[in-house]
Amino acid sequence: MQHERATRPASFAITCLALALAIGFAGTAQAGVLPEDRADLLYFRYDGGGVTIDGPSVLVRKSIGEHVSVQANYYVDMVSSASIDVETSASPYEDERTQGSLSLDLLHGKSTYTLGAVKSDESDYVANTVFAGVSHDMFGDLTTISFGYKRGQNDVFRNINIGGVKQRDLTFAEEMETQSFNISVAQIITKNLLMTGQYEVITDEGFLRSPYRSIRHFTDPLNQQLAPEQYPNTRSSNAASFRAKYFLPYRAAIDTMYRYYNDTWGIVGHTGELGYVHPLNNNKWIFEGRLRYYRQTAADFYRDIFPRAEFANFMARDKELATYDAITAGVTATYEFKIERLPWLAKGSLNLRYDYMTVNYDNFRDARFSIGRFGQLPDAPLAPGTEPLYKLNANIIQFFVSAHF
Amino acid sequence: MKMSIRGLSVIAAALLVAGCSSIEPWVAPYDRENLADPIMTFSRAPISQDFLDHVFESREGSRGATGGAGGGCGCN
Secondary structure, three states: OHHHHHHHHHHHHHHHHHHHHHHHHOOOOOOOOOOOOEEEEEEEEEEEOOEEEEEEEEEEEEEEOOOEEEEEEEEEEEEEEOOHHHHHHOOOEEEEEEEEEEEEEEEEOOEEEEEEEEEEEEOOEEEEEEEEEEEEEEOOOOEEEEEEEEEEEEEEEEEEEEOOEEEEEEEEEEEEEEEEEEEEEEEEEEOOEEEEEEEEEEEEEEOOOOOOOEEEEEEEOOEEEEEEOEOOOEEEEEEEEEEEEEEEOOOEEEEEEEEEEEEOOOOEEEEEEEEEEEEEOOOOEEEEEEEEEEEEOOOOOEOOOEOOOOOOOOEEOOHHHOOEEEEEEEEEEEEEEOOOOOOOOOEEEEEEEEEEEEEEEEEEEOHHHOOOEOOEOOOOOOOOOOOOEEEEEEEEEEEEEEEEO | OHHHHHHHHHHHHHHHHHHHOOOOOOOOHHHOHHHHOHHHOOOOOHHHHHHHHHHHHOOOOOOOOOOOOOOOOOOO
């Protein structure tokens, strides 16, 4: 069974590779198009559920000749966390994650080949990812078909607090490997309608839980105790999505997206999104509104509180694995400009985006009402399992400057 | 999952075989002005979309199939 599970992604990869090569060499004389040259500088801030994350991100894409385009991205997350998990079982912490990526697109006929690598570094997690892909325009450029493969090798560590100083626990080091295979098709349906479909399989193997998070279980009907989570060491998921975008007669656009997700942990997820883009004032301003709905069922081994210690082989209390729904509503304002003294700048833009996210959990209770915060019991503790359900609200702000060359 | 992969392979192979024959585009290149408009791009700012995808992926059980369909619409 284990062997069979391992060979499925491999055979899928071989099929994709064979098709990709066949498509690539079937390229006709007419050439495809490389992505446009651009540079973006972004500042973002996420604030919700006791967690603040902010930082910059820089993205540069530049063509070298007519057949090669290079993209580089540098991204920094500065995290200050006193989330509900931290409040009930640890101390507040601050951390920083840096991520750098480099990718290369090579145009050959109507095919574009992509190769790239990503490195992400934080004090207790190091991730190295490589990826490759091919996309090909066909049927008179009405259809674009793409295949992609990604492989990640992650090292998981644990920080401990000794004498008020955060340092790495030298007795703890784990590994996790992830692979992803995806296929997508973009199709022109009419002169006003575009559609895309995408399917992605992801497999993980290794240490998949957090080294910090705990489950809770009853010791008697009125008392509880914390214990380490226990996760399976494999996970395979399928995700299929569909998008459509329609050009409206008065120069505006409406789009929609639906994604279905399931995995071997028993999670089933549904994501739906609606968007509307509207230019104003001779295209100097572009406004965009977006509404996203997400719902998932819990993992098979998730419980808010377990009946007893060692109740099952696998036990989790990560709210990411609970049953919940989330709504995110966002607006973006873009101001586009040109500077006559900079003829190499085809177009510049200033962009402000704000999103509000609200998450309602069906089976994740606010254990601060019984456990307390940072080791301090509440004045009037509630009985375990009777706390109110947890809700999370977050504000997400992005400001970015874009330059197109 | 096995069935899904087989199904996908068959669809992809059919597309490939069909791609070898000449198909008359039902939307002519000169009729793609609206599709080439920048407001018709699925992600107008990849740097912003990558950040939001990361926000959702790190807080949700679901993952994958969120990227652009690569290569755009071929209408430039």
